[in-house]
Amino acid sequence: MSYKDTTNQESISYQALVDENHALKDEIQNLRVHLKDAEERERSLTEAQEISHIGNWCRNIETGEVRWSDEVYRIFGFKPQEFGVTYDMFLSRVHPDEREYLVEVVKQALDKKFFDAEYRIIRPDGVERILHEDIKVICNNENIPIRLNGTVQDITERKKA
Missing domain, CATH: 3.30.450.20 (PAS domain)
Structure with a gap:
């Protein structure tokens, strides 16, 4: 394997890691949004139970x-x-x-x-x-x-x- 091939594979590997990192960050952000929505629904349910x-x-x-x-x-x-x-x-x-x-x-x-x-x-x-x-x-x-x-x-x- 030549130096150029090794460098190219490292570049692809690095790019895959960067892409995976971005995907994970997006996933974490989506989970935060869903958690915030769930907390809001829970708060709303608790208030409704108190009122009724x-x-x-x-x-x-x-x-x-x-x-x-x-x-x-x-x-x-x-x-x-x-x-x-x-x-x-x-x-x-x-x-x-x-x-x-x-x-x-x-x-x-x-x-x-x-x-x-x-x-x-x-x-x-x-x-x-x-x-x-x-x-x-x-x-x-x-x-x-x-x-x-x-x-x-x-x-x-x-x-x-």
Whole structure:
């Protein structure tokens, strides 16, 4: 191989690296734009939940993991993301007269794939609130429930009116 051939290959290699560097910079810029858009959508959703007093949650039936949006924490009288939620912790906030009803409604929902319910909770400060909940059951390919997705809204003031 001659010196000219080696120099030409190095030049092509260098140019390929420069081109790849520009492509990566463009990709990073696109990711930054998408991240900024996602953050804005998240901020907008959070504001909408605060205004409407509607929160969303998800419960993985297989693992037991429960996630609440910040607004669900507020509805239940807690600081957002103050602790990790469990189904048992949730049930402990449901008014004692309505726990069995709610557990039964959830069992029935696993067959129906969707349900809604109204029930009372008792917040840590002792205040009773009335909630409306819509729940959708998510199934795997074998139609076995694996997750519950839901929204919860504090309807206390509407009920009082």
